[in-house]
Amino acid sequence: MEHVLSVRGLRKSYRVRWRKARRQALRGLDLEVPRGSIFGLLGPNGAGKTTTLKIVMGLVKPDAGNVLVLGEEGTSPLARARIGFLPEQPYFELYLTPRRLLAYYGRLAGMDAARIKSRSSYLLNMVGLAEAADLPLEKFSKGMLQRMGLAQSLLAEPEFLILDEPSTGLDPLGKVQVREMLAGLHDGGTTILISSHQLSEIEEICDRVAVIAAGENVASGGLDELLRSGEEYEIKLRRPAGETAPALPPSAAWRGERDRVLVHRSDVDDALRGLLAEGLEVAEVRPRRMTLEEFFVSRVSGVGEGGA
Numbered sequence: 001m002e003h004v005l006s007v008r009g010l011r012k013s014y015r016v017r018w019r020k021a022r023r024q025a026l027r028g029l030d031l032e033v034p035r036g037s038i039f040g041l042l043g044p045n046g047a048g049k050t051t052t053l054k055i056v057m058g059l060v061k062p063d064a065g066n067v068l069v070l071g072e073e074g075t076s077p078l079a080r081a082r083i084g085f086l087p088e089q090p091y092f093e094l095y096l097t098p099r100r101l102l103a104y105y106g107r108l109a110g111m112d113a114a115r116i117k118s119r120s121s122y123l124l125n126m127v128g129l130a131e132a133a134d135l136p137l138e139k140f141s142k143g144m145l146q147r148m149g150l151a152q153s154l155l156a157e158p159e160f161l162i163l164d165e166p167s168t169g170l171d172p173l174g175k176v177q178v179r180e181m182l183a184g185l186h187d188g189g190t191t192i193l194i195s196s197h198q199l200s201e202i203e204e205i206c207d208r209v210a211v212i213a214a215g216e217n218v219a220s221g222g223l224d225e226l227l228r229s230g231e232e233y234e235i236k237l238r239r240p241a242g243e244t245a246p247a248l249p250p251s252a253a254w255r256g257e258r259d260r261v262l263v264h265r266s267d268v269d270d271a272l273r274g275l276l277a278e279g280l281e282v283a284e285v286r287p288r289r290m291t292l293e294e295f296f297v298s299r300v301s302g303v304g305e306g307g308a
């Protein structure tokens with residue numbers, strides 16, 4: 001598998017002004033983003049997501065570790081020109097208008113005037129800022145500034161797009177638009193790395209995720225595979241409509257609803273025997289897929305507690 005990003009043993013500590021000790025933000029982080037994936041970077045507040053993305057962009061220097069981006073060591077300016085980046089807190093000169101801001105970034109990226117013009121119109125339309133294209137950014141709302149940041153990140157048609165919490169400040173419609181936009185870019189071959197707390201959104205659009213906690217990668221892989229890796233099984237019962245079926249036999253080993261029973265892997269045999277003995281018909285037995293939220297909570301609970 002080809003990786004657009006490969007991070008090995010990344011360490012970073014920050015000085016804490018009022019204390020001698022340094023705060024460990026990253027403690028040997030590994031991360032691999034395969035080409036063509038939509039990759040979700042998840043983790044509690046302070047886990048080290050933004051620090052990781054800034055290091056990848058060459059904005060923060062790590063204390064130790066290797067970063068290989070688009071085949072190059074340490075994010076060269078050449079590699080950076082092929083990456084689109086939406087920072088967690090985009091900073092813009094507020095006297096500029098969207099059109100002038102994009103022209104400025106376009107020139108920095110070495111784009112010619114005609115391409116800047118057509119890309120700007122296309123992108124401002126796509127992020128819903130066409131009407132505000134010539135309005136100074138100081139008159140923008142929080143969500144409008146976020147849309148501006150998204151347009152900026154896409155300007156030079158990057159092959160690798162890195163977004164630090166892209167849906168911050170967006171209204172529900174804006175979130176849907178961004179999701180559709182990312183799906184379209186993914187279909188077109190762009191690799192996308194998203195840091196986010198919106199787990200349902202990540203579950204919907206990402207094919208791979210990594211969960212980081214206290215500066216370490218605590219779980220990563222294909223989303224389907226991770227969410228199926230639980231210890232719980234689901235037994236689906238066949239219940240003809242209208243039938244007054246026998247109640248589920250009570251048991252400490254399983255949790256039952258009308259037509260399904262959840263049971264630990266080791267109790268599947270017992271549960272099946274019990275259900276069949278009650279005259280119930282079993283339609284299907286399968287590993288239960290967790291929600292991303294359940295998976296997240298199971299992996300980050302307790303991580304990093306007691307250490308500093």
Ligand SMILES: Nc1ncnc2c1ncn2[C@@H]1O[C@H](COP(=O)(O)OP(=O)(O)OP(=O)(O)O)[C@@H](O)[C@H]1O
Nearest residue numbers: 014015023025043044045046047048049050051052
């Ligand atoms: N410039 C800085 N100076 C000092 N400490 C910092 C700095 N930037 C980050 N940190 C610390 O590093 C740790 C990781 O922060 P980071 O911003 O990477 O987390 P995050 O996972 O992006 O969190 P969030 O979900 O809240 O955005 C935190 O403990 C934070 O306080």
Ligand SMILES: [Mg+2]
Nearest residue numbers: 049050051088
């Ligand atoms: Mg962050």
